[in-house]
Amino acid sequence: MTRWLPRVYLGLVYLLLYVPIGVLVVFSFNDSRSGYTWGGLSLRWYQSLFNNNAMVEAMWNSLWLALSAATVSTIIGALTALALHRYRFRGKKVLNGMLFVVMMSPEIVLAISLLALFLLVGIQLGYVSLLLAHVTFCLPFVVITVMARLSGFDESLPEAARDLGASDFTMTRTVLIPVIMPALLAGWLLGFTLSLDDVVVSTFVSGPSYEILPLRIYSMVRVGLKPEVNALGTLLLVFSLVMLMLSQWILTRSKR
């Protein structure tokens, strides 16, 4: 009994986790307008999704935002990790502390603090404010991923490069970047997904000029049930799954 009881329990929890997602996916192919009764197989909600111009535009906006936020946060995050790993400088603990605060503080606290900043400094709410905010909350995750990779790294390689006359920049480019490449890819994918999924921060720092997907979904699900959301949710699920598998594949492959 002690052998199978834990397994049954694990299975039960996974069932609870996946039933809502399963229902969502199955009903995205439902021909019936009501969200509760089965009316036969159909792709009509996917069609109506792609016929909705505002929706398609929000999709492109979200993708572009996620791409740029992931790229910028990977660059700055990698440089931060390298600086923390290699340089001695004043206030290193403060820097670490700030990254930790970003990661641990509730999203809503980060959201209002950024809104206050943007409004008082006069940054218009739209693409730029969203980008700055998304890069900020993705940053600590990239730093941690890259730091983990650097911590197991043989220090004699950069020293050898320096002895052979390479400048700091050349050494970073030719020795360190190739070493942290898998971590950069994994961090980029993580940032991309975090950005695509964010609701809380985006609600505060986006403006009418740049509508993104989560906010569009938010306004749809607040009132009643919309079968288009099932279709969109299914697409997002498949998309995240592919991204997650990619990042796992990159990380495990690089360990061998």
Added chain:
Amino acid sequence: MPSITRQPFRTAVLVLVWGWLLFLVLAPNLLVVGASVMTRDPGTFISLPLNLDAYRQLFDALYLEVFLHSLYMAAMTTLVCLLIGYPFAWALSKLGKQRQLLLIFFLIVPFWTNSLVRTYALKMLLATNGLINSSLMGLGWIDEPIQMLYTEGAVIIGLVYLLLPFMILPLYSVFDDLRQELLLASHDLGAGRFATFIHVIVPLTLPGVLAGVMLVLLPAMGLFFVPDILGGSRNLLVGNVIKNQFLDARNWPFGAAASIVLTVTMAILMLAHRLSKQRIGEEGAG
């Protein structure tokens, strides 16, 4: 101190990193602290004079009730996550390594899926004419649909569903580190299963419990879209109050004060987590 000209790369990196964090982390947080002690102003959002009115307003009967109710729902969410997550992490840590990794992967998959969409999926199940009610009526177990949506329970279910992995992952990591020799030693010294659990397993997994509590309790007070979708207007979170104050009522001092209460709660929890870890470190060494 090396001069700027000799290490342009180093200087550029440090300026960029510091600049970003000072402008987008430190400055905004100071702004919120500042805003919480200023006066509400319809034109410029905040103005002088300095005062503590916003903090006083937190203790108004109306808001105090919302806060306590939010705290209650967050505490229930955390408790349910702990009750589900603790045995889950334990059972998981007993499996073979390969299988553990696979199961962790499947735990993270939903977490990578849009949280709004997952909340919406719950709405489909819980609605009055939703799948749970229609299945139960189809089976003849109930005659009338049960009101599940727009209740306190629905909000707690939604929060548990979104936050469970954040409880399980730190717990799994402490169970994974738990050394079997300690359990065997406890057994050899004559302790029964229950005594081993209370005196060995619980103290050693306490840092994981506290980390999990920290990662669940705070978001459970902030995720305003969960009550928006599942809870109706009576089951608000602190997050809803902050959002309304900032985006609708334009009362920045009050919204800022509410968010500082969240931050202080976070600081206290982090301190407790640190202390519990230190205690175990000392006992392990001694």
